[in-house]
Amino acid sequence: MFDTHVNLHGEPFADDLEEVLERAREAGVTRFLAICDRFDNFESVLAIARSHEDIWCSAGVHPHHAKDFPDLTVETLIQAASNPEVVAMGETGLDFHYGYSAEDDQVTSLRKHISAARDTGLPLILHTREADELMADILEEEFQKGPFQPLLHCYTGGPELAQRALSLGAYVSVSGILSFKSAKEVRAVIADVPIERIILETDCPYLAPVPMRGRRNEPAYLAHVAEALATLKDMPVDEIKRITDENAVRLFAKVTQQ
Template identity: 55%
Template sequence: MFVDSHVNLHSDKYAEDLEAVIARAREAGVDAMLTISDQLSSTDAIAAIAAKDPLIWRSVGVHPHFAKDYSDLPAKTLIAMAADEDVVGIGECGLDFYYEYSDRDVQEPVFRAHIRASRETGLPLIIHTRDADEIMTELLENEHREGAFTPLLHCYTGGPQLAEAALRLGGYISFSGIITFKNAADVRAIAEATPLDRLIIETDCPYLAPVPMRGRRNEPSYVVHVAEKLAEIKGVTTDEIEKATTDNFFRLFSKARDPRKAS
């Protein structure tokens, strides 16, 4: 079985055919997925999707684009929300200095609240980072000295320094359809260098459809194409990538029930 570790199923892109999208994922062998919070106002919609399927889990958190709307967010709010049984991760959260839809001085304290929630709950920290490698590296290392938490660099497109720092902290790196893009040699190099037991795969759908689906709305069934490309990069079989990334997902998101171990 494959797991798509980062989907946005509450997107209005799926408003007309979400059930069919999930059915196609299952037909492709993508039996489980993690649907991600972008902002707390989306919580009810995300929870309603997860409640219908025991193999769809969810996260709680605020994307840095929306940090300006949650500038006073306390960690205790996230901690309380994370008590729900189907919540297995904190985020997506982080720093985005490319778009800067929220000011930098707002993004950082909101991100730190997520780190505290991850540390307190023991749930993985799902990190969005763009054009912020140096600051993100320093922030993660400094916060880790205050108390351990497990970072996941989602849809990774940063440089080797940040990737290496996350791995040193016991973290994981997730790769999306970007690794199939012609101009993504730098990202493929980091995927090649990442240990097999620290790799996760995702679509980040409905965005970033992989080759050969470029130009279409992305969906969870396409994560198989990410796995195939990752197998090529690592010089292993797609079956090996399937097993490794699924094992890694359930090791990282240990609150999620692994159906392969069901009695």
Template identity: 60%
Template sequence: MFVDSHVNLHSEKYAEDAGEVLTRARSAGVKTMLTICDQLDSNDAIKAIADSDRDIWRSVGVHPHHANKHPDLSAETLMQMTNDEKVVGVGECGLDFHYEYSDRDIQKTVFKAHIDVSRNTGLPLIIHTRNADNETRDILEREYREGGFTPLLHCYTGGPALANAALAMGGYISFSGIITFKNAGDVRAIAETAPLDRIIIETDCPYLAPVPYRGRRNEPAYVVHVAEKLAEIKGVSLDEIAHATSNNFFRLFSRAIDPRTA
């Protein structure tokens, strides 16, 4: 069994064949998915997707690209949204200094609101960080001293310092199809050294399709290719990766129900 820990099933790219996408995922052994909230306007659509399938869970949050739309986002607003039993994580949130679609200071303010919710609910913090390793690390370490929370570095492409800082907080690292790309040696190096009990896998679909589908629309079935590459990097069997990453997911997202034990 595989778990795709980060999908964007509300994307318009699935408008014509969402049912077929899910059927292919199940046929590939992907039994559980976490569909991610990118902005508050998407919440209703994401909720409908999660409510339609017992093995699809969801998060609540605002991606840094959309932080400018929610400059006054309060922890209280997000906190109320976490009351739904299918909400298992907070985010995707964080800092993106590559595209900078939102003002940096607003990104930081919105990020801190998510951290407050993660700390107060015990739900994992799903972090997007790009070209902002130092700033992300500084915020996480400073906030962690105020009270613990569990960070997840999603679709990780950063350096070892931020990865090690998150691991030191009891956090996890998620790897996507990027680890199959030829020019992703630095990411594979992080995957090689990260503890197997702190790793999960994802597609981030419809983006970042792994080899051999690179350049096409991504979908949850392709997370198997991420697992295969991770098995190669770690020098273990595919079954061991499937078992470890699934166990890690349900340990991290403890509200989600493991279909193997349901």
């Protein structure tokens, strides 16, 4: 399995990161994608990737922090992508639930990331919350300027954004939320996403799947995400693991170029 979204550089894993990674490997996780949430954390995220042969990373600014990096440039993101360990742009996107950054700041940051993804050919990791229509509009508008590869990360949005993004060739990643009893709407949307476009993630240390809810999430729990998807798609779990791993390697093609 490929855990395509792990947050490893913060305090939750400061004391036992190597033990966490070893448990994940024993559970069948063979690749990890460490996510950059703030550009001032990029060097820390990159250092983790450089020190582990099975970890790669992204470069970007989460929409919560868009206001903190008004001077971020497309060129800076492109330069970050020149590192062989960097295989994706983001996490970027739109989050109007918390409003930590103003809408204009989020949109500006998102468009910079799209430009960098288009220029580098790297996948664009997208976070969307309570902004489905605007996100779909921006993706379609930007696609007219030139193609890029969207990834709807930890998807909890509605069916319209999912289908509009899929029409642009997007992939969709599912997390432990898929296993939550309350996530009926999420399961209904993912049921209509072709298995060839789905990848797995934990988004650790957040969103621990059933039966681990209430604990710190970690990559070893990715198997439970696979089980939830297997139940939803009525497929053998080993087949789910194989297909989603192949999907992830195809999406993050740079991991096989090293």
